[in-house]
Amino acid sequence: MSDTITSVLSDAAEGVIDRRIFWDREIYELELERIFARTWIFLAHESQLPVSGSFVTTNIGSDNVIVVRGRDDVIRAFLNSCPHRGNRICHAETGRTRGGFVCNYHGWSFGLDGQLQGMHETDAYKAEPSFDFGEHGLVPVAQLDTYKGLVFGCLDPDAPGLGDYLGDFCWYLDVLLDNQDCGTEFIGGCIRSVIDCNWKIPAENFAGDALHAGWTHDSGARAMLDAPVPEWWGKESYQVNVNGHCWEFNLDLVGNASTFGDKRLNRWIRSREAEVEARLGRIRSRMLGAFSSVTVFPNMSFLPGQQSFRVWQPLGPNRVELKTWVLVNRALPDEIKEVYRKGAMMTFSPSGVFEMDDGENWEYSTRANEGVVTRRQKLHYGLGRDSRLDHPELPGNVYRNQVNDANQRAFYQRWAHLMAAETWAEVPKS
C-alpha cells in the first residue's frame, strides 16, 4: 500500500492518478487515520449553535462527534460515545438540550462541558473510593477553532492550528465569509443524501473541475435556462490552491448565480459590487457570484453565487453522505434568501437537476474501478501543466485558466503528503 501512496505523490506531479485510491479498502482505512483523524474538518456553522445547549452531531471521518455551545458560550466538541460501555450518547442530528446528554444504556449523564454528572445508582459510584467523576467525562475533540462563523475540529492534538492549516486560503474564503459586516448564517435545514462514490471524487470536482460544467450540466442548463453553460476558455480565469485547499473561478461576477434563472438575484449581486470592491478589492468583488467552485481540504466544498455549502462524509471507500446547507449573509433581504433556498433545491440537492448529473458520473467513476484490470490503468490529470503564474494580487499557487487540472493535482499531492507522513512534521507546506 505504501507503494501506491508513494506513486500517487510522484504521479500527481506528473499528471496521472492511480485508480486504487478510489477503491481499495486498505487505503480508505489509512485515510481515516491520516487524513480525517489529523486534519481540520468542518463541524458546524455558528448559526446552528445560537444559544447555550444548542448542539449538532456530525462526523469527522468515521468518528461521530457532538458539537455543543456551553453555558459559558464556548463551543466544544466531544466523541459521541459513552466512556462507560461505548453507547452513542446523542441520537439527534441537531437540537437544544437544557442541561446536557444522558446515555440510554445506564443513565451516565454529561453536562454541556462534557463533565460526568452522575448515572443510575450514582451512590454506588460515589461509594467507590477510586472512582473520580472528573476523569470520566466525554472525550473532547483535541482541537476546536472557528474561522468567521465556520466551526472546525481536529482530532490530532499535534496538528498545526486552524490558522496555519488554512493559511493564505483565508484571503479567498473572505469572498464567501466576509464580504459584508453582518457575518453569515445557514438558512433552512440540512439536505442529506447518500452517493455511492469515493469521497475524493466530489471533493476534487469542486476543487477544480470547471471542465465538466459545460458538458455534464449542458442538458440541465438548457432545461432550466434555455441556454447552454458558456465556454470560458481564453477569458480571464484562474485556479488557485493553498495547502490543498482549492478555488477555481473566473471574474464574471454572476456566472454561478445565473444558473438559478432568477433576475432578482443577479440584480442583487450587481448592486453590491462597488461595496464589495471597496472592502475586498476588484478581483475578489468579481468573484462574489462568479462561475466557480471550491474545496477546503479534505471534504468541505461550496459554490459561490449559489451559496450551496456542503461536506462529503465518507461512509466507506465507495460511499459518501452528502450534507448540504445554504449559507448566506445574515443581512440579506428575506426575498433574496428565499431565492437561494429554492435555488439550492432546484440545482444541488437530491432532487436538483445538477446533482443528478454529477451523482451518476461520480458513481460510475468509482464503480468502474471494481475491474481488476481497469484498476491498473492510471487516470489523466495532466491539463494545464504549464499554466503556473506569479500574480501580483492572488496569493497561493496560481494558475491561469479555470479549465485546468492544476487544483486537482494539488489536492492529490496534499493527500499523498498526508498519507505518507507518520507525523505532521513530515508534511510539507504547499
Next chain:
Amino acid sequence: MSRAVSLCAAGEIPVGGARRFVVEGHEPVAIFNLGGTLYATADKCSHQRASLSEGEVDGDEVICPLHFQVFHIPTGEAREGITRAPIATYAVCVDHGQIVVELP
C-alpha cells in the same frame, strides 16, 4: 396543620443563588432567590435522587444536575425532560430578617 420553619438569615442566599435545607420530619427544602424574590420547593428531583439546589438556574427554571429535568420554580411544574411529576412548592417569606417556610 402547617408549621412555619425558620431557615436562615435572608441575606445568606444571594440573588441567583439556591440552597438546600434539611428540616426534621420533612423532605429537604430548596430555597431559590430569583431576582430578589424567594421561592421554596422540594429539593429532591421528582424523577430520581438528585438535589435541585445544585442544579443550574435558568430564568425562573431549575435544571436538575443529574438528568437535566427542568422544573418551573414558582409552580413546581415539570417542563422538559424525563418526568411530568411536579415538585412540591411551599410558601416562603422573610420575617424579622429570617427566611421562613410554611411546610405542610
